[in-house]
Amino acid sequence: MPATDAHRPVVLDRREGPFGEVVLREHGDDFEIIANGCFLMDTSDGRSERLLIDAALASLPADRRDPSVLIGGLGVGFSLVRAAGEPRWGRIAVVEREQAIVDWHLDGPLGRISGDALADPRTEILRTDLVDHLRTTTERYDALCLDIDNGPDWTVTQDNGNLYSPTGLAACRARLTPGGVLAVWSAQPSEAFGDALRNAGFHAVTTEEVAVARGVPDVVHLALRGD
Numbered sequence: 001m002p003a004t005d006a007h008r009p010v011v012l013d014r015r016e017g018p019f020g021e022v023v024l025r026e027h028g029d030d031f032e033i034i035a036n037g038c039f040l041m042d043t044s045d046g047r048s049e050r051l052l053i054d055a056a057l058a059s060l061p062a063d064r065r066d067p068s069v070l071i072g073g074l075g076v077g078f079s080l081v082r083a084a085g086e087p088r089w090g091r092i093a094v095v096e097r098e099q100a101i102v103d104w105h106l107d108g109p110l111g112r113i114s115g116d117a118l119a120d121p122r123t124e125i126l127r128t129d130l131v132d133h134l135r136t137t138t139e140r141y142d143a144l145c146l147d148i149d150n151g152p153d154w155t156v157t158q159d160n161g162n163l164y165s166p167t168g169l170a171a172c173r174a175r176l177t178p179g180g181v182l183a184v185w186s187a188q189p190s191e192a193f194g195d196a197l198r199n200a201g202f203h204a205v206t207t208e209e210v211a212v213a214r215g216v217p218d219v220v221h222l223a224l225r226g227d
Helices: 047-059 078-084 099-106 111-119 130-136 158-164 166-174 191-199
Strands: 010-017 020-027 030-035 038-042 069-072 092-095 123-126 141-146 176-186 203-210 218-224
Touching (some): 010 099, 047 069, 047 203, 047 218, 078 111, 099 111, 111 123, 166 191
Parallel strands (some): 141 176
Antiparallel strands (some): 010 020, 030 038, 203 218
């Protein structure tokens, strides 16, 4: 094999779903997920995906017993694995609308990352659209940890923009218990999204950053439901 070929991503699976094409690639020692031609995530780092979980838990009162968490987006599994590795969490629900991504974890190469977490009795995979779930479920959670896009200002599909709209943020707030925390991953800071969270009735709106090698930092937006 020519040396240049060794550095090219190899497509392991490509599927056309109801929301467009999703692709799993292997690139050296890492896996990559591409959605509609847009790079979504890979397994090269994962610090910000873990921070999504850690920051949410740290925002909850220390005496809150067995808090429940809804993870929006299974992705490469880093956030789920982090949650399952923390005994303080109670129920761990993961919403994933792409059947292909679920399959890559259950029966494919991503299982080497998430296998133990998926087998954890606290874990439940909900195969549905996140926005639809937030709008229709009667469940309430102590934490919503959402990572379905490259951020509020850079959505993978147009429908995902509904999550960051006033209606979508109202649905998030309604699905939180009093004092619950909303944590939203973003590939870049967004002052406008911070304002949108405040306008939606959240308080204690903050951001935590993870520096990257090049460009702007990854960000976790945090906000609390106050009542």
